[in-house]
Amino acid sequence: MAILSFSLAVVVLGAYALYKYWDICRRHRIPRGLKSLPGPKGYPIIGSVPEVPDKNGFIKFADWGKQFGPIYQCNLAGDNHVWISSDQIAKDLLSKKAAIYSDRPHIPSLIDDNRTSAQYLPLLSRNDGHTRQRKFANIIMRESEKALFHRYPELESKRMLNELLDEPERYNHILESFISRVTCRLAWGHSEGSDELKQRARELLIGVSPTGSLSNKLPFLMALPDWLSPPKAWERRRAATERTWFQTMQDQVVNDIQSGQTTPSWMRIFLDGRSKWGFKSDLEGAYAVGMHGIAGALTIAAPMQTFCLAMTHYPQFLPMLHEELDRVCGGRLPRSEDRPSLPFLRAIIRECIRWRPPVPTGIPHYLIEDDEYNGYHIPKGSTIHPLEWAISRDPEMYPDPEAFNPLRWIEPEYPTYQEPLTQFPTIINSTQFGYGRRTCQGQTVSDEDLLIGIGSIAWLFDIKQISEDSTVAAAMEPMKSEHKIGMNKKATVSNEELNAGLDNEKPIIQGPTMEEKFLAKFTYPGAESTHNEPPKKPKCNEPAYKPLEWGDITQKPEDPTLDYSILLIAKPIPFKFELKPRDTVRANQVRALFREGVENGDFPETREYWGANQGRDKPLGWSKV
Template sequence: MALTNLLIILSVLCVLTLWKRLTRKDKIPRGLKKLPGPKGYPILGSVPDVPEKNSWMKFAEWGKEYGPIYQCNLAGTNHVWICEDHIARDLLSKKGAIYSDRPHIPALIDDNRDSGKYLPLMTKNELWTRQRKFANHIMKSSENVKFNNYPELESIRMCSELMEDPSNYNHHLESYIARVTSRLAWGHSEASDELKQRARELLIGVSPTGSLLNKLPFLMKLPDWLSPAKAWERKRMRTEQRFFEIMQGQVRADIARTPGKFSWMQMFLESKDHFNFAHSLEGAFAVGMHGIAGALTIAAPMQTFCLAMCHYPQYLDMLHEELDRVCGDRMPTNEDKPNLPVLRAIIKECIRWRPAVPTGIPHYLVQDDVYEGYHIPAGSVIHPLEWSISREEAIYPEPELFNPMRYLDPKYPTFKGPLTQFPSIIGMSQFGYGRRTCQGMTVTESDLIAGIGSIAWLFDIRKNARPKSMRKIMMNEKATISMEELVTGLSEHSSDSEEDDEEHVRDVIGAFPPPTAEERRESFWKQQLEIQEKQQQRKKQELNPTMDFSTLLIAKPLPFKFELTVRDQSRRALVETLFGEKKAEGEFVDARVYWGEKSTQPSSFGWVKV
């Protein structure tokens, strides 16, 4: 019976959706043109043409085909893609009054546009105005106190963990960012693991390729027992709110006992009336959302740094020279920033070369607009396509190359002086446009200078050597392959001993009469053609090793193997000493577990599967 009802509901919804799509008419005002773009398919639009893996490359490809601003239909919604920075500024900055809203995210139970929970995802309203004012205040105050030296403090623990377990580098880099952000948000680092999980779960909820609810929004209309994805989201939302309430209570207790450590929550509790927040829960989310935003994004450029140094080691050598000259035998800090232009250039190039949000955070157009004779209809989702914007050849010559010199050498159009101040990531397009510009740029820069600077100061980063199994057997007409070469080329796990391998080769060779000269010549050319075809096919099929990214809205390089070795034993000793001192002072506590049997929280709260 339940299954029958479900099928009836699904059928009705599908018919209604189809009728809506087929009866809608796109009206273009007289004298204007429709934006170019792919035609797509009925109902689905261009969805079948967009790969889930590295989808931004398909959007960039369409930009080259249809022009720097084009549109495409994705399951009934008009999406406009902007591929050049000047167009993004013309629309999203200069016309911010109509381009600064956010689109609806179907997977969130509480509407992201007016729930007051997620500042970066809210539409323009009273909640957005006062929370943005609060965000400006806490970021400026953090900058004035140099972020309480939290990045420098946590870089010690990060380096210690990398020395102990370099293979788990992705986890250590993300923990570093989560700990710094947790300290900034609440004055404590033990919430870092929970903050990372809150970030992971929310990222799934807001990503087009994440929650099933974003792909099939009608599932939100079903009861939880018929929609597991909706039940998943409800538990995520419930746990997130409870976590933020717990952290707010912890800071309130800290303030009551002794003057608390610097944190954004402390600033809220001590001046909440000034910002006219509706209730304490709004403040809990205003602080917690900034914690999640930091944990989501800042680790990505650090992971990209490791990737880039493996493939462009010449710049690591330059960075080593700069850090050794400026810092010597002490760890780098943000105080060294004016004297570290190479470090800042590498950080900036990491963000450009592999932007953390390659599709851009989407805007929403609230009324019809016209751009250079093209009609842009109200209700369009507007994407500043960062993958294309960061690859404009007139601005970034040879854009696919990782090249920090484009900010250090006056011959490049992106050079800007003086080098004591520039290069800087402040104002990069990757932080957004107009009224939607990210307010955490200074926090990001501080975290990256201390984090990446410490890694480069302590470690050498190199790609792993090619394994023996990757060696190839090459043949030519004039030379024969010796028994030793043939045995060496066999798979190492094909038999238990070299004697077995050699005997097998003799059996294979002895089973066939020796070829004639003409047969050998024909076989040679056939083999050469096969080798060339396989090489071409492999190049097409194999993913660029620097392009293996996660598929969610925040694109992070997937873990890969490389060598991370300490450059100098005296530096190892210094990090170990500093770590021991800070741990003895109670700074480096273990992560806290908030849910489960060891907690006082009911089972209705907890992590959901990601």
């Protein structure tokens, strides 16, 4: 049986390789009068894959742009990828020719086709599903903005600051929890699902990242039976868990409406007018809301983590930020209305996104017909990358681009300066949010979360490099145990496995299945042991395992500010720094605000959905990420 399975896999792989070779030859026929885009030669079939490191591969693509020009192409495992290092070229193609450049490439690892399934709006092709969901997205974002996002960021900032006072070494986890809780409230009106939302986001991120699921590198694996393809079986379980959870969250809002206890949310907007959206089913509505939650769960946290990194290595700018916040906010936390009076805070945020963009390779587009640009042939079927890492490093627009320098946004001698300073700088419509018809619709949410989140941290804390003989300071006036409601007591850092519990509202599918029996014998990206033994308690600031997104942690870059994760969303690997309250008065004020919120019931505990150990040994539940 094993020999037969191996032989079948070899035959399928060989057939796939021959097909890719024929397809490459067919697509690279150059029309008369045009020339092929420059780029690295690569190797037969696999192309330039061996030349691109998993760690900070975007730097390699940017270096090739310096060598071959601002638009070039390369073969990656048989697919043609076009890399754009110029904002102007990106606008010329992705915005001015949006009719043919607005599709998304196929992601092999997903069970349901990302282009047509109407499940993943950011990954959908241009079709009816994309049109109706984008219309819905425009409305929910506009309504949220008009309501100042229901003050959810300001509410959750109090819990975030209190957690940072208690356990500053867990900053990475705490910042992601802040964003996830705000996003959960916006999506469904509740914060209890924040841990689950982070897990759904991480698992999907593995599925869509080139350096995540093995089936993105070897797509033929998705054509094999589940028992012969661990990545396919893992993805099937992930997709089923995601679908069940989205439906569970939708049902919760339905029950809230029926009981008269509903709070403002995107799901409520959908349910109140479900007939006018043109969705095919309530399930499509569940995905339309859920995907906006997933899209914001981790991406917005990355610039907040970058802020901590930048202030550690560029400490000269923190006193300037403190001065502005003290002058505008005085003895209270920042509010949404303070935005026009906080240009330096907005400059800090804008520079965090430029200096270390959360999606450095850009979200890829897909070309649906042959095109030409300045005498170069761009073949149909190419994946087009607006390479944000390079675009944000144009030395003419950003002098000394490798330096973190927020002054470039507020001083007139810089090319990036704009007036009025009550509006600019702003992250709205920045290149990081995409081009043409595929610009991110959650820009205003990101803008609000970052203003309140980063502003609140800077209002309360000093940030410094940690010296060898010092430790991260313990917060003053430690919180009494009865006030820890709503906090994840067992969590350590961003990617650890969080505490588990039991939810009896949803039936658990019975097993074991052949998939479970097979997967128990193997490990693979995202795999989880099926043993029932409880995980060992990790050391402080260390997860129970090294998360997939960290990559090879032995490969440390020379520049410590470039120690970034390897998946599509890049964020700093957790590092040590000193996070101390600026004074006792502010710290005690935050404590009091949090206690008041606890008494009002504002900070409910995290809810768990899949049974003991978060369902890791069940057909539905968490996988190791």
